[in-house]
Amino acid sequence: MSLSLGRNSSPIVTWIGVAVALVAIVGTQVLGWEWGSGRLVPTLIGIVAAGLAVAVVLSRRE
Numbered sequence: 001m002s003l004s005l006g007r008n009s010s011p012i013v014t015w016i017g018v019a020v021a022l023v024a025i026v027g028t029q030v031l032g033w034e035w036g037s038g039r040l041v042p043t044l045i046g047i048v049a050a051g052l053a054v055a056v057v058l059s060r061r062e
Contacts, residue, residue: 013056020049 023045027033033042 016052020045020052 027042027045033039035042035046
């Protein structure tokens, strides 16, 4: 399965952004996650979010 990040993917990108924001809010407020705390889950979520952001930017440059 391929995830298209072209011009027609606005709703997909929006929902990914909403999901990341919700995970960040719940993680920081409920689970006590902090950036740079050395925990694996928050670090992996940050890496995945950054990778998706780079993919979106690169796909929109074309």
